[in-house]
Amino acid sequence: MKPATYTALSDWLYARLGLSLGHDKAYLVESRVAPVLRRHGIASMDVLGAQLRRGLPEDVAREICGAMTANESAFFRDIRPYAHFARVALPALLRARAGTRRLRIWNAAAGGGQEAYSIAMLLHEARAALEGWAVEIVATDIGDEVLRRAREGVYTHFEIQRGLPARLMVRHFIRQEDRWQASPELRAAIRFGAFNLMHDPRPLGVFDAVFCRYALVQLEAASREAISGRIAQILAGDGFLYLGEGEVARPALFAPVPGEKGIFTHAPRVPGGVAPSLRP
Amino acid sequence: MVIDDSRVIRMVVRRILEAMGLAVVDAADGYTGLIACREAMPDLVVLDWNMPVMDGGGFLAELRASPGGEGVPVIVCSSHNDPARIAAALEAGANEYVMKPFDADILHGKLAQLGIFR
Numbered sequence: 001m002k003p004a005t006y007t008a009l010s011d012w013l014y015a016r017l018g019l020s021l022g023h024d025k026a027y028l029v030e031s032r033v034a035p036v037l038r039r040h041g042i043a044s045m046d047v048l049g050a051q052l053r054r055g056l057p058e059d060v061a062r063e064i065c066g067a068m069t070a071n072e073s074a075f076f077r078d079i080r081p082y083a084h085f086a087r088v089a090l091p092a093l094l095r096a097r098a099g100t101r102r103l104r105i106w107n108a109a110a111g112g113g114q115e116a117y118s119i120a121m122l123l124h125e126a127r128a129a130l131e132g133w134a135v136e137i138v139a140t141d142i143g144d145e146v147l148r149r150a151r152e153g154v155y156t157h158f159e160i161q162r163g164l165p166a167r168l169m170v171r172h173f174i175r176q177e178d179r180w181q182a183s184p185e186l187r188a189a190i191r192f193g194a195f196n197l198m199h200d201p202r203p204l205g206v207f208d209a210v211f212c213r214y215a216l217v218q219l220e221a222a223s224r225e226a227i228s229g230r231i232a233q234i235l236a237g238d239g240f241l242y243l244g245e246g247e248v249a250r251p252a253l254f255a256p257v258p259g260e261k262g263i264f265t266h267a268p269r270v271p272g273g274v275a276p277s278l279r280p
Numbered sequence: 281m282v283i284d285d286s287r288v289i290r291m292v293v294r295r296i297l298e299a300m301g302l303a304v305v306d307a308a309d310g311y312t313g314l315i316a317c318r319e320a321m322p323d324l325v326v327l328d329w330n331m332p333v334m335d336g337g338g339f340l341a342e343l344r345a346s347p348g349g350e351g352v353p354v355i356v357c358s359s360h361n362d363p364a365r366i367a368a369a370l371e372a373g374a375n376e377y378v379m380k381p382f383d384a385d386i387l388h389g390k391l392a393q394l395g396i397f398r
Contacts, residue, residue: 074385079392157361157379161386165393166377167370170363178361 001026005049009033012052017065017142018198018223032067036060036145059144062194066143069218073114075164077213081242084263085209086122089240093208094129096238101133106207108197108231109215110139113150113190114163117182119211120189121168138204140195151192153182197227201234208236213262214244225250237266282306283313283339284328284357289380293326293357296384300391310334314342321348324396326378326387329358329369337372344373353394357382 006026013019021029030045040060042048048056056064076082097103105123107116116139123135141147160169160180173180195204197215210231216224228250235241241249245261254264282293285308294304305322307313311334317325325343329336336356343349356374360366366377376390 074389076393157381158383158386161379161382161389163389163393166366170367170370175361175363 001030001045002049005046008049008052009045013065013068016061016198017069017196018219018226019068020220020223029068033064036063036067039063039145062142062144064143065196066141066146069109069142069146069215073111073214074162075114075160075168076118077115077163078245078262079163080245080260081211081213081263082118082122084257084260085119085240085242086126089209090122090126092238097133097208102135103130103133104136104138104205104207106201106204106210106212106234107137107139107190108195108201108210108212110141110150110192111146112155112159113139113153113182113192114155114159115139115211115213116150116190116192117153117172117186118163120186121172123189124172124186135189137190138207139190139192140204141192142194142196144194147192147194151187153187155180197230198223201230204234206234206236207239209240209242210235211242213242214247216247217244228253232266235266240265281313281317281322281325283308283310283325283331283336285309285331286328289328289357293387296387297326299384300388310336310339310342314339314346317343317349317352318346321346321352323352324391324394325352325354327354327356327374329356329360329365336369340369340373353396355387355390355394 006029009029010021013021033045037048042051093103105119107119110116116137119137123130139150141150157178160173169180172183172186174183212231216227231241232253241254241264243249243262243264247262249264253267255267257263257265282290282304283306284290290306294306297304305316307316309331314334327336327339340354343352343354353375354373355376355378356369357378357380359380361379369377375394378386378390
């Protein structure tokens, strides 16, 4: 890849995703983007660079974004956030929403789908308490290919074993030779869709919990701050934000939950949160 | 306690657990493992299912009936990936199940789920 192509691609990724690559990530970009080029018959990175200057077809653009933001993931990654959600957030939200009996959760960087399926399995465990409730899990990511895989919910022998308790694996997944697919019921519990975190999330509505784990860590500070600000706009006033361990939400808007890593609520007395009564 | 008739698997699991700071003893069949457990009950058992002398199911039943063995976390580690077999092992008293082949991350994850390692 010519240096000019790398520069053009870096600039484009920054504008589109807020992704800050630095000068030494040519190998990373090539290795991640190569499968997209093969799928679309684009001969080389430099040919892609030329297309970039003329304007990329949207499907190619989205696949490149998906490839560049894809993360290694696991079911119930880090465990603690999910334990907090099940033991603290969910009971609190069940009490607070007893009037509307409506619960909305946003998985804002769905990746391979493990996070969304983990949330769906937790809610299935709580199904007795959620009887008669309207529960919605919205899982978004930027790339079509990433979303297709997440929606399909098929995992390899190794992927299915990362973080997923065997009890839940045999209950919610169906073995197909050496792969495992999420059951139709589990897949039906999640609404997958395309969304770029750089855009205004308010059309998605208000959410009671947002899982946006390990998406911000790849971005430079200004983008992280901007995304924090956007999440604050759609998180209910008493909602919970789950970031990756070590990721920090904008301190003016969010307060960390004491004793937890990467879990936040709205900062007290700061405008930005949406009161539950204002829910659409 | 690692119980597996494969010397290679015992060595692999031992290395993973020792790298986590755990002290490891092992046995090549369920019966030998059971005797060792009754002498000094371990904090964790990683258990193969198909073994000579006493298989995983036999070991598990005896362990659960032994004083102090009721609550010891047991991770079955087997090449069987049939959901019914996995469910049966869990029903028989296993706390977790790992399908072979596996890697260190998978075993770490299972230990984290059981609260043994974080």
